[in-house]
Amino acid sequence: MSVTGPRGFTSAGVAAGIKAGDALDVALVVGGEGTQGTAVFTVNTAAAAPVELSRRHLAATATVRAVVLNSGGANAATGQAGDETAAMMAQATANRVGCDPSQVLVCSTGTIGSPLPRIEVLAGIEAAADRLAGGEAAGLMAAQAIMTTDGVPKQASYESSAGWSVGAMAKGAGMIRPDMATMLAVITTDAVAGQPELESVLRNAVDHSFHELNIDGCCSTNDTVVLLASGAAGMTPDIEELRDAVATVCRDLAEQMAADAEGASRVVVIHVTGAANDLAARHLGRAVADSALVRSAFYGGDPNWGRIIGALGNVAAPAEVDGADIDFAGVAVARSGVAVECDEDALAARLATGDFTVAISLGDGPGAAHVMTTDLTPEYVRFNGERS
Amino acid sequence: MSVTGPRGFTSAGVAAGIKAGDALDVALVVGGEGTQGTAVFTVNTAAAAPVELSRRHLAATATVRAVVLNSGGANAATGQAGDETAAMMAQATANRVGCDPSQVLVCSTGTIGSPLPRIEVLAGIEAAADRLAGGEAAGLMAAQAIMTTDGVPKQASYESSAGWSVGAMAKGAGMIRPDMATMLAVITTDAVAGQPELESVLRNAVDHSFHELNIDGCCSTNDTVVLLASGAAGMTPDIEELRDAVATVCRDLAEQMAADAEGASRVVVIHVTGAANDLAARHLGRAVADSALVRSAFYGGDPNWGRIIGALGNVAAPAEVDGADIDFAGVAVARSGVAVECDEDALAARLATGDFTVAISLGDGPGAAHVMTTDLTPEYVRFNGERS
Numbered sequence: 001m002s003v004t005g006p007r008g009f010t011s012a013g014v015a016a017g018i019k020a021g022d023a024l025d026v027a028l029v030v031g032g033e034g035t036q037g038t039a040v041f042t043v044n045t046a047a048a049a050p051v052e053l054s055r056r057h058l059a060a061t062a063t064v065r066a067v068v069l070n071s072g073g074a075n076a077a078t079g080q081a082g083d084e085t086a087a088m089m090a091q092a093t094a095n096r097v098g099c100d101p102s103q104v105l106v107c108s109t110g111t112i113g114s115p116l117p118r119i120e121v122l123a124g125i126e127a128a129a130d131r132l133a134g135g136e137a138a139g140l141m142a143a144q145a146i147m148t149t150d151g152v153p154k155q156a157s158y159e160s161s162a163g164w165s166v167g168a169m170a171k172g173a174g175m176i177r178p179d180m181a182t183m184l185a186v187i188t189t190d191a192v193a194g195q196p197e198l199e200s201v202l203r204n205a206v207d208h209s210f211h212e213l214n215i216d217g218c219c220s221t222n223d224t225v226v227l228l229a230s231g232a233a234g235m236t237p238d239i240e241e242l243r244d245a246v247a248t249v250c251r252d253l254a255e256q257m258a259a260d261a262e263g264a265s266r267v268v269v270i271h272v273t274g275a276a277n278d279l280a281a282r283h284l285g286r287a288v289a290d291s292a293l294v295r296s297a298f299y300g301g302d303p304n305w306g307r308i309i310g311a312l313g314n315v316a317a318p319a320e321v322d323g324a325d326i327d328f329a330g331v332a333v334a335r336s337g338v339a340v341e342c343d344e345d346a347l348a349a350r351l352a353t354g355d356f357t358v359a360i361s362l363g364d365g366p367g368a369a370h371v372m373t374t375d376l377t378p379e380y381v382r383f384n385g386e387r388s
Numbered sequence: 389m390s391v392t393g394p395r396g397f398t399s400a401g402v403a404a405g406i407k408a409g410d411a412l413d414v415a416l417v418v419g420g421e422g423t424q425g426t427a428v429f430t431v432n433t434a435a436a437a438p439v440e441l442s443r444r445h446l447a448a449t450a451t452v453r454a455v456v457l458n459s460g461g462a463n464a465a466t467g468q469a470g471d472e473t474a475a476m477m478a479q480a481t482a483n484r485v486g487c488d489p490s491q492v493l494v495c496s497t498g499t500i501g502s503p504l505p506r507i508e509v510l511a512g513i514e515a516a517a518d519r520l521a522g523g524e525a526a527g528l529m530a531a532q533a534i535m536t537t538d539g540v541p542k543q544a545s546y547e548s549s550a551g552w553s554v555g556a557m558a559k560g561a562g563m564i565r566p567d568m569a570t571m572l573a574v575i576t577t578d579a580v581a582g583q584p585e586l587e588s589v590l591r592n593a594v595d596h597s598f599h600e601l602n603i604d605g606c607c608s609t610n611d612t613v614v615l616l617a618s619g620a621a622g623m624t625p626d627i628e629e630l631r632d633a634v635a636t637v638c639r640d641l642a643e644q645m646a647a648d649a650e651g652a653s654r655v656v657v658i659h660v661t662g663a664a665n666d667l668a669a670r671h672l673g674r675a676v677a678d679s680a681l682v683r684s685a686f687y688g689g690d691p692n693w694g695r696i697i698g699a700l701g702n703v704a705a706p707a708e709v710d711g712a713d714i715d716f717a718g719v720a721v722a723r724s725g726v727a728v729e730c731d732e733d734a735l736a737a738r739l740a741t742g743d744f745t746v747a748i749s750l751g752d753g754p755g756a757a758h759v760m761t762t763d764l765t766p767e768y769v770r771f772n773g774e775r776s
Contacts, residue, residue: 038637045702045723046698046700046701046704046709064392076694077693077709077725089472113693113726114694202518221698292764299769299773306499306502309609310608313433314433315433318435322434375773380684382766384685384686385690
């Protein structure tokens with residue numbers, strides 16, 4: 001089920017000619033009157049023009065009638081012309097939806113620094129508005145239109161037995177790190193919810209999904225996650241169920257992104273426990289996931305816990321690294337910071353089979369965190385070394 | 389000229405059997421009575437046993453009669469047994485030199501987490517002590533004995549017309565980042581200098597050489613830079629000349645390390661100007677040098693300044709990225725954060741030829757910094773993905 005699964009939403013994806021060939025590159029997601037919305041944006045200070053515009057729109061109104069998205073260009077580092085293009089995208093969408101431009105959010109993704117071809121984008125918005133429809137096919141086309149280096153479109157959904165549902169689409173396949181790099185997501189629900197509830201629900205969901213992803217430590221200029229509630233189901237949901245539903249959908253999308261990460265051959269979950277608090281645990285997990293040496297060892301299926309100790313030592317307290325217990329795929333390789341006997345060949349054979357978990361216990365504290373990453377591969381470098 | 393160039397020093401390098409085959413793996417550098425010393429160590433909190441020991445020794449005495457070094461094992465994350473091995477290395481060296489163990493510094497490099505073979509190391513120290521000698525050959529053998537993944541031994545020197553000199557050796561070929569990762573260096577001089585002057589001279593030198601290197605963002609457990617002054621030239625140097633000499637020698641070694649970085653195909657110098665102060669400039673330069681995406685583009689010879697904007701946006705103020713001017717190899721690619729016309733094919737052809745500089749100007753501030761890095765290559769990942 002897609003963003004059009006929940007009642008009250010239509011969508012479209014069209015080929016506007018921003019990307020080469022016939023690739024879909026402009027999408028619309030439109031909600032009915034009274035649709036409430038919120039969003040979480042990148043913390044990168046070089047935020048793209050569409051991010052700055054969307055922030056201003058959300059500050060002005062809680063009503064979000066439409067999201068217009070394009071791939072093929074990030075409209076970042078594009079100066080005043082880029083600001084004007086983003087504003088024109090909102091205006092063109094508002095004209096067709098019949099709303100105020102401030103009720104439109106704009107999302108762009110692609111190469112940083114190249115101006116968007118304005119005429120093509122605006123013509124694409126017109127074409128998309130002509131094709132707005134409900135149903136699976138329209139949702140899938142929107143999901144396809146936001147893909148950049150993604151290998152597959154990404155959708156997720158949740159259906160409540162109470163009669164409301166959540167649908168979602170996302171793009172992101174690399175350049176992913178906490179605080180969301182080069183990812184876009186639109187999540188829709190037909191439950192009745194106002195902006196304050198939606199904000200709380202979305203912050204929690206992002207914190208337990210996209211913020212746990214750390215593919216290459218790069219944080220982008222364009223990341224945006226939008227949550228829209230049409231209220232078309234006519235019922236106020238149990239807020240805990242809505243919170244869990246949106247978090248589950250976001251986690252599903254994050255896992256799809258990790259599995260689709262550029263050039264990655266495996267997903268590795270780093271599970272930190274025993275830290276002073278959850279925030280400290282995440283900081284430690286990210287330090288491990290940020291290490292090119294550690295991630296190269298993941299690629300080789302090498303249970304090289306010494307490199308993990310080295311990475312932890314950049315951020316952990318001395319007592320924490322001295323007491324570190326480390327397991328690869330459930331096999332103890334270090335206790336209290338020192339090697340323990342294990343069948344290394346059997347373990348390497350296990351690691352060679354694919355995804356695995358690295359468990360790191362650092363002390364007696366209550367803090368815990370999951371950080372999802374991938375291995376660093378020669379393919380990643382080759383892929384990102386090509387001139388764009 | 390090597391560490392034995394300056395008068396008052398002898399050295400040796402032997403094959404003790406820590407590394408496979410006949411590779412040299414234990415080195416000694418010995419100074420005469422009254423030799424003064426200081427060192428700069430890693431800031432990694434998982435510091436290796438030899439680092440902890442050497443720190444204690446330097447806190448106890450300003451006299452450093454010998455440095456004992458081994459490759460083939462970092463003696464890090466080795467628990468109490470590792471502490472004992474480091475202490476025994478100092479004691480064995482002291483026995484032969486005829487000094488107190490606190491007058492010996494210990495340096496180890498190699499894989500983290502594996503215990504050092506104690507008997508081999510101690511026998512190696514005896515063998516090295518038997519072969520202590522002055523002259524080029526002895527200095528070169530010591531430089532070879534500390535190599536790990538280095539492709540070449542690294543030495544540097546300076547001769548003052550005033551009659552004193554500086555000699556140096558180092559190892560380090562990857563895992564290099566600011567605050568010195570997996571690098572060892574020993575610098576000797578026959579000038580007369582006490583520990584306080586040496587400390588100031590060494591801090592300045594390290595800050596303007598090794599701390600400007602950033603190969604893969606990994607900071608190691610063992611990094612140590614030692615500066616010894618034998619006073620055998622019998623003269624007190626002009627302190628400014630000594631400062632410049634040690635800085636020049638360290639910069640020479642840092643450049644050798646960058647050129648020898650694991651799997652790197654080119655050295656890229658990131659030159660940041662216009663920041664609020666030098667520290668801020670370095671922070672910005674490191675953010676660029678830490679980006680796997682930027683370094684992958686360096687590999688491809690792609691003047692992808694948009695990725696640099698994205699990397700800067702993680703740490704810079706909005707006004708700084710909005711005003712960024714970026715040049716690749718002297719060619720302007722962005723002005724005030726926006727693309728400018730340039731002959732991209734000619735520029736790519738220039739970048740394909742090898743090393744280049746990226747100049748980033750962010751504002752009107754007086755802060756400037758050089759950060760030296762390399763490209764990220766498929767070879768780096770393959771190399772570091774092998775089981776160690």
